[in-house]
Amino acid sequence: MPVEIERKFLVDKTLWQKLEKPEANFFRQGYLHTDPEKTIRVRVTNTSGYITIKGATTGASRLEYEYEIPKTEATELLDQFAETSLIKNRYILIFEGKTWEVDEFLAENEGLLVAEIELESEDEKFEKPDWVTEEVTGQKKYYNAQLAVNPYKNW
Amino acid sequence: MPVEIERKFLVDKTLWQKLEKPEANFFRQGYLHTDPEKTIRVRVTNTSGYITIKGATTGASRLEYEYEIPKTEATELLDQFAETSLIKNRYILIFEGKTWEVDEFLAENEGLLVAEIELESEDEKFEKPDWVTEEVTGQKKYYNAQLAVNPYKNW
Numbered sequence: 001m002p003v004e005i006e007r008k009f010l011v012d013k014t015l016w017q018k019l020e021k022p023e024a025n026f027f028r029q030g031y032l033h034t035d036p037e038k039t040i041r042v043r044v045t046n047t048s049g050y051i052t053i054k055g056a057t058t059g060a061s062r063l064e065y066e067y068e069i070p071k072t073e074a075t076e077l078l079d080q081f082a083e084t085s086l087i088k089n090r091y092i093l094i095f096e097g098k099t100w101e102v103d104e105f106l107a108e109n110e111g112l113l114v115a116e117i118e119l120e121s122e123d124e125k126f127e128k129p130d131w132v133t134e135e136v137t138g139q140k141k142y143y144n145a146q147l148a149v150n151p152y153k154n155w
Numbered sequence: 156m157p158v159e160i161e162r163k164f165l166v167d168k169t170l171w172q173k174l175e176k177p178e179a180n181f182f183r184q185g186y187l188h189t190d191p192e193k194t195i196r197v198r199v200t201n202t203s204g205y206i207t208i209k210g211a212t213t214g215a216s217r218l219e220y221e222y223e224i225p226k227t228e229a230t231e232l233l234d235q236f237a238e239t240s241l242i243k244n245r246y247i248l249i250f251e252g253k254t255w256e257v258d259e260f261l262a263e264n265e266g267l268l269v270a271e272i273e274l275e276s277e278d279e280k281f282e283k284p285d286w287v288t289e290e291v292t293g294q295k296k297y298y299n300a301q302l303a304v305n306p307y308k309n310w
Contacts, residue, residue, distance in 0.1 A: 032208065065232060
């Protein structure tokens with residue numbers, strides 16, 4: 001079964017701002033359903049659409065099934081069916097051979113920066129860039145589905 | 156937006172049993188989420204898997220977004236995430252140039268036979284085969300999502 005293993009960290013804003021970065025991809029994503037056992041997400045990026053079913057998180061792991069769908073239909077699904085949603089810019093950076101995804105949240109979550117690294121196993125070793133700070137893996141308030149309900153500006 | 160327009164009828168069991176029919180396709184389907192505004196269904200057939208998002212029914216119409224997914228993953232999604240499910244045999248028959256889908260429900264819904272015809276518009280005319288009886292379009296208890304919760308044997 002397709003398992004996603006990822007660890008999540010906060011980002012130092014000052015160092016991040018000084019960093020030379022690639023162009024971001026703009027994500028709009030919404031949730032058709034969330035409960036403790038599963039999340040059904042629709043995402044629209046600059047070029048594509050996706051529907052993703054994720055299971056509950058255990059440690060740094062969760063089941064994840066993702067399917068690419070036409071961008072226009074993903075937009076319609078969000079408009080018609082999303083209970084909650086959020087927007088963010090996503091940056092992809094390579095550091096010491098590993099891929100980091102950094103989300104710069106927008107709108108109600110403006111000011112929040114979160115970096116994620118996807119791993120092959122829970123105990124995989126990796127180097128952290130200097131702009132990566134506190135680990136927040138598994139902290140529910142940082143789940144995107146949660147940020148769509150209780151955004152950063154309300155914390 | 157992709158709209159499904161279909162009318163639904165009961166089937167005369169005696170005439171149906173005497174009918175020469177093509178081979179059926181076995182469907183197992185479950186619901187990851189249902190509410191009055193939307194249904195998120197995963198279906199496994201003999202050969203394929205599908206994830207389908209349907210909107211609320213208005214008259215004989217509803218929004219429908221369907222995506223084919225690997226059969227093994229559809230099976231896993233059902234096993235992991237379906238809140239409710241059902242099984243049925245589906246027969247496809249052509250009558251007077253139109254396609255009829257006849258569902259022979261199994262297990263908890265054994266004994267229920269329902270025929271559906273998909274239309275281009277709500278007022279489209281069509282001929283009914285003699286084995287088609289009472290119309291049940293829009294009757295909630297015949298919704299598949301509903302049959303998964305309150306099966307025919309409990310009626």
